[in-house]
Each structure stands twice: as structure tokens, then as C-alpha cells.
Amino acid sequence: MSVEPQVIDETAAGTTVFVYEAPVRIWHWLNALSIGILAVTGYLIASPLPSVAGEASDNFLMGYIRFTHFAAAYVFAIAFLARIYWALVGNHHAKQLFILPLTDKEWWCGMVQELQWYLFLVKQPRKYVGHNPLAHLFMFFGITLGGIFMITTGFALYGEGAQEGHWSHTLFTNWVIPLLGQSQDVHTWHHMVAWSIVWFIILHVYAALREDIMSRQTMVSAIVSGTRTFRD
Numbered sequence: 641m642s643v644e645p646q647v648i649d650e651t652a653a654g655t656t657v658f659v660y661e662a663p664v665r666i667w668h669w670l671n672a673l674s675i676g677i678l679a680v681t682g683y684l685i686a687s688p689l690p691s692v693a694g695e696a697s698d699n700f701l702m703g704y705i706r707f708t709h710f711a712a713a714y715v716f717a718i719a720f721l722a723r724i725y726w727a728l729v730g731n732h733h734a735k736q737l738f739i740l741p742l743t744d745k746e747w748w749c750g751m752v753q754e755l756q757w758y759l760f761l762v763k764q765p766r767k768y769v770g771h772n773p774l775a776h777l778f779m780f781f782g783i784t785l786g787g788i789f790m791i792t793t794g795f796a797l798y799g800e801g802a803q804e805g806h807w808s809h810t811l812f813t814n815w816v817i818p819l820l821g822q823s824q825d826v827h828t829w830h831h832m833v834a835w836s837i838v839w840f841i842i843l844h845v846y847a848a849l850r851e852d853i854m855s856r857q858t859m860v861s862a863i864v865s866g867t868r869t870f871r872d
Contacts (some may be wrong), residue, residue, distance in 0.1 A: 654871040657769055659862055663726045664734050667719055668863050671783075674716040675841065681709035682834055710798065717791045733770040740780055747773050758847075765855045767870055775847065782840035786833060792816055793830040797823070 660668075684705050692699050727735045741747045754774035756762045766772065771779060796816035799808030800823060820826050852859040856871040 654856075654869045656867050656869045658866060659733050659769055659868050660866045661726075661730050661734060662866065663722070664730065665863055665866055667723045667726070670715065670719050671723075674712045674719065675837065677712040678709060678716065679834065679838055681705050681712065682831075685709060686831055713791075713794050713798070716787070717795070720787055720791060736770050736776060737779055737784055740777065747776075750774075751777065765851070767855075767857060769868065778840065778843070782837060782844070786837050786840070789833050790830065790837070793820075793826050793833075796826055797830065 685702075688702060692701055724738070727738050750766060750768075750773040753762065753766055754772050757765045758774070770776075792812060793816060795808045796812040799806055799811070799813035800817065802808055804810075817823055817826050820829060848859045851857065852861075858867075858869045858871075862868040
């Protein structure tokens with residue numbers, strides 16, 4: 641799916657178009673920071689550090705780790721809600737993360753072509769102002785659906801500790817835990833999807849750097865400045 645790009649500069653270096661509005665760029669980096677913190681603290685919660693010396697009352701290490709995890713979760717969830725709002729009022733590229741054009745034949749053809757490009761079976765990639773179809777698909781499942789699942793299961797577990805009467809228990813715990821089985825099942829799914837998101841982030845960074853170098857279009861700087869330059 642494509643739209644008419646907003647060309648803002650044409651020089652010998654290439655054509656520069658505007659892609660990502662400021663709220664999308666801020667959300668991206670805030671998301672990256674919160675996911676990084678959540679991944680590290682979540683790992684430590686699942687695999688705690690060895691006991692520290694001294695009286696238990698003098699140490700609050702795991703407490704601080706859990707607090708940091710919960711704080712980052714709040715940031716992630718609130719930023720996600722803000723991102724949904726901006727998808728409604730922002731430009732076409734702000735909406736792309738939440739919609740898959742499954743009935744668009746051109747999008748599916750682009751998906752096949754991108755797979756061939758990433759497998760080094762074709763010499764030249766297609767040019768996309770926003771996400772290419774393959775990146776679009778992975779972003780939708782990795783960030784949109786993955787984010788929703790992690791927020792839902794995370795606050796369900798948080799509400800379990802906060803107990804009945806807390807908003808998180810009312811909104812999430814009461815139905816998420818019974819839906820998935822029991823508390824340990826929710827922990828397991830939360831943990832497994834968290835690792836899936838970590839692998840997605842690794843692939844995302846690799847793909848962005850690879851495209852920046854090989855496809856002759858700016859990828860990394862686009863999420864900083866909001867503009868993309870096509871060098872050919």
C-alpha cells in the first residue's frame with residue numbers, strides 16, 4: 641500500500657521525503673527505552689540474582705528491580721495508548737502499524753519480493769516511503785499484537801499482586817488468568833512472548849542497518865529526523 645510522498649528536497653544526493661511525524665518518532669525511542677528496561681528487569685525477575693549478604697531487612701535489590709519493571713511497564717502502556725491515538729489523527733504512516741492490507745494484491749507481491757531481497761535472490765529492492773510489506777507484517781505482530789499481549793498479561797499479573805479492588809485486578813486479572821488457565825500459565829506466556837519480542841528487536845535492528853546500507857535509502861536516520869532520502 642502506498643501514498644503520494646511529500647517531497648521536501650531534491651538534490652544530487654537524492655530525493656528526500658517526509659515520513660514520520662514527531663509523536664511517532666518520540667514514541668519509537670520511548671518504546672525502545674522501555675522495552676530495553678523491561679527485558680533486563682524481566683529477565684532478572686524470572687531468573688533472580690544470588691542472595692546478597694546481610695540481613696534481609698537491609699536489602700531491597702529485587703524490590704528495586706520489580707519497581708523498575710513496573711514503572712517501565714506503565715510508561716510502555718501509556719505510550720502505547722498515546723500511539724493508538726496518534727494513529728487516528730496522524731498521517732498515513734502513523735496508521736500503518738495498526739492495519740494490515742490483507743486484500744491488497746500489490747502488498748502481497750511486495751511481500752514476496754522483499755523475501756527474495758532479504759534472501760539475496762534479487763539484486764535490487766523496491767522503494768517504500770514507509771515500511772515495506774515484510775517489515776509491516778513483522779511490526780504488526782511484533783509490536784502491535786505483541787505489545788497488546790504483554791500489556792494485558794503484565795497488568796493481569798500485576799493486579800494479582802495488587803489484589804482485588806485495584807484497577808488492574810478489575811480490568812485484567814479477573815478475566816485474563818482464567819482465560820489462559822492459571823497464574824503460572826500467564827507467567828509462562830508472558831515470558832515466552834517477551835523473548836519473542838527480544839528476537840524481533842534483534843531482527844529489526846539488523847534489517848534497519850542492512851537496508852540503510854544496501855537499499856540506498858536512509859532508514860535509521862528517518863526515525864530521528866522524520867525524513868527519508870532515496871539516494872538513487
